[in-house]
Amino acid sequence: MSNRVIKILVPAISIILGLLVGAVVMLFSGYDPVAGYIALWNGIFGDSYAIGETIRQISPYILAGLAVAFAFRTGLFNIGVEGQLMVGWFASAYVGAAFELPMYIHLPFALLAAALAGALWGLVPGILKATLRVHEVIVTIMMNYIALHVVNALIKTVSGGSYKTDKIHPTASLRSEFLSNLTDYSTLHFGIFVALAMVVVMWFILEKTKTGFELKSVGFNQNASHYAGMNVNKNIILSMVISGAFAGLGGAMEGLGTFGSMTNQGGFTGIGFDGIAVALLGANSPLGVIFGASLFGSLKYGANNMPNAASIPLEIVSIVIALIIFFVACGYIIRVGLERLNKKKEAK
Numbered sequence: 373m374s375n376r377v378i379k380i381l382v383p384a385i386s387i388i389l390g391l392l393v394g395a396v397v398m399l400f401s402g403y404d405p406v407a408g409y410i411a412l413w414n415g416i417f418g419d420s421y422a423i424g425e426t427i428r429q430i431s432p433y434i435l436a437g438l439a440v441a442f443a444f445r446t447g448l449f450n451i452g453v454e455g456q457l458m459v460g461w462f463a464s465a466y467v468g469a470a471f472e473l474p475m476y477i478h479l480p481f482a483l484l485a486a487a488l489a490g491a492l493w494g495l496v497p498g499i500l501k502a503t504l505r506v507h508e509v510i511v512t513i514m515m516n517y518i519a520l521h522v523v524n525a526l527i528k529t530v531s532g533g534s535y536k537t538d539k540i541h542p543t544a545s546l547r548s549e550f551l552s553n554l555t556d557y558s559t560l561h562f563g564i565f566v567a568l569a570m571v572v573v574m575w576f577i578l579e580k581t582k583t584g585f586e587l588k589s590v591g592f593n594q595n596a597s598h599y600a601g602m603n604v605n606k607n608i609i610l611s612m613v614i615s616g617a618f619a620g621l622g623g624a625m626e627g628l629g630t631f632g633s634m635t636n637q638g639g640f641t642g643i644g645f646d647g648i649a650v651a652l653l654g655a656n657s658p659l660g661v662i663f664g665a666s667l668f669g670s671l672k673y674g675a676n677n678m679p680n681a682a683s684i685p686l687e688i689v690s691i692v693i694a695l696i697i698f699f700v701a702c703g704y705i706i707r708v709g710l711e712r713l714n715k716k717k718e719a720k
Contacts, residue, residue: 381710382703389706390696397691398684407682408692415677416670422677424555427564428630430669432457434567435622436647437654437661438574439490439615443508444656445578446611447591452497452512453619454644455519456490458637460620462523463489464627465634466530468540478543483566483624490620491613493519498612502605508612516640524636535636546629561629568662570618575658577614587611619644646672653700671696 395405416426436453443450450456464486471478497511531537546561554560578584590597590607598604622643627634650668654660671693678689 382707383700385706385710386700386703387696390699393699394692394695397695398688401688403684403688404682408678408684408689411678411681411684412671412674414681415674418677419556420554421556421558422674424551424558424560426670426673428558428560429673430665431561431563431567431629432622432625432643433646433650433665433669434564434661435570435618435625436643437650437665438567438570438658439619439622439644440647440651441654441656441658441661442574442578442618443611443615444651445591446587446607447594448501448608448611448615449509450494450497450512450612450615450619451509451648452493452515452519452644453615453622453647454640454642455512455516456493456616456619457623457641457644458519458523459493460486460490460623461627462526462537462623462634463620464544464624465537465540465632466526468544468628469538469633470530471544472541473543475543478541479546479628482540482544482628483621486620486624486627487617488620490616490618490623492616494612494614494616494619495609498609501612502608516644520637520640523634527634527636537634540628540632544628545632546625547632559630561625563625563629566621567625570621571658571662574618578658583610619647622647649697649701653697667700668697 391409395409398405398408415422417423436457439453439456440450464482467482467485468478471481473481493515497506497508497515500506500511501508527535527537546563546566547559548562551560551562552558576584578588586597586602587607587610589600590602590604591611594604597607626641626643646668650661650664653664653667654662675689675693678684678692679686
């Protein structure tokens with residue numbers, strides 16, 4: 373059995389095991405697993421509307437996953453993607469509503485504002501990590517709560533006491549009548565192309581630039597990097613800033629695409645936290661993040677159809693989805709098992 377075959381078998385076996393265990397959970401809970409999985413499939417691929425909404429759901433997950441993966445690849449653990457995403461969402465919605473500009477200026481300006489807001493929110497833990505060696509996990513977690521309340525206060529301020537920002541101008545929108553008509557009036561927007569472009573940007577930075585080499589080097593070994601003449605503190609800060617920019621753009625997917633505004637947040641969106649799982653599922657690689665986000669986004673959106681079409685409670689649906697993701701995340705164990713089985717066959 374070649375390595376290529378093993379690479380194909382590992383995710384396939386992982387998903388099958390997740391589906392089987394999920395089916396057992398539904399069966400023992402008194403629900404029909406066949407009807408449940410048919411509902412899940414239809415929720416993802418049932419019609420053009422479902423496909424459009426699924427792709428729309430994937431877009432912010434890609435960017436949240438890139439934010440977490442970039443930090444991981446450079447030796448940092450960014451748990452603050454949720455907060456960075458929220459400030460990016462607000463910045464994009466504010467710029468989209470407050471200015472009237474031609475589309476070729478307005479849309480890039482709003483996207484840039486989101487990226488800068490996320491980068492600024494990543495700058496703070498980056499500086500504290502670089503200068504005072506304060507652990508980034510603690511700071512980024514706290515920054516999430518600060519972002520939540522600061523954004524809510526800003527929404528009230530710019531909207532004159534309302535709970536919602538003004539609707540963005542069409543010149544700042546990622547929405548398209550063409551995509552809407554193509555997918556039976558779904559909320560699909562051009563954000564998916566922005567997300568895919570950022571996948572290429574992350575790959576280029578890490579693999580094709582001197583800066584990317586230094587970022588990875590500092591992540592692997594700060595002492596050796598310092599001895600080699602690299603500026604360790606600068607690279608730590610830069611890593612968090614770039615990670616935050618990716619997260620901020622994830623917020624722009626919601627502000628300029630899905631909703632076209634921002635409502636006062638009663639809690640976290642969950643997208644930033646889910647980005648951790650997306651990055652881990654994708655092995656922290658740019659291409660892997662696409663597959664991780666596709667799996668996560670598809671399951672998240674498709675699962676909404678299971679309570680309606682198969683009468684399966686949302687709690688059971690959440691368990692089933694978590695099991696599928698769990699087994700995919702355990703792909704390394706399956707790989708080791710297949711490799712050992714392959715060695716035994718070769719020995720015989």
